[in-house]
Amino acid sequence: MAFEYLPVMARAGAPKPPRVLATPSKTAWQRLEKPLAQSRVALLTSAALRSSEQAPFIPRDDTSYRLVPSDPAAGTIVIDHHSGIGRVPRQDPEIVFPRAALATLANEGVIGSLSPFHISFMGGLKSHHEVESSLAPAIAAELRRADVDAALLVPY
């Protein structure tokens, strides 16, 4: 049986009421137009991570995003997310942001090509309306501009 996070998170946040999980107001299902082996793929992460030279995320309710180079040799990754679970991912961001693994799979032909960048933002945002009306459309526009066919979200 899978580990149940919600009761533990509720207990950890007590006496504050449990967080409300939001669901999108619109269905996001899109048919795959082509096989992954012909698709350009990007990673999306809510770990608030960035390249070391990019501006830090501001804790808690920062609704900005970063375009992180998809080249695994393109410098050090920093995780700004405030979550206490960050101790282990900070040892090796690849375990929540598999930049090198995706590049490997591109070289193997599992995916058609890498997006020139992946996209990072802050997870656990309380401003659901701003996420749906502003942040998500901005991310979608970036992906369209880069001709990305499919994106894999890794929540943090």
Add this chain to the structure above:
Amino acid sequence: MIGTALDIMSQVAPPRGAFVDHPVGRTFGPPHDRPCNADVLRKTLAEFPLFTHCGEIRALACEWPADGGREWEEDLRAELLHER
């Protein structure tokens, strides 16, 4: 998406959800285990064409640790409860 929290995934119902039974924060495996990172990612991407409807969640054939033991849950619970 790929996630480690099945109860959360079930409530938010992403378009295509791949569940990996790993502790939160170790989605693609233990630190510095590149073969494991690639294996989890390969299995995730292999699921892409198999989803048939929005909100579907498919479990990946990955275990933490490989013998399927659940002792890691107590460590994880302690880690989460000290988070403030």
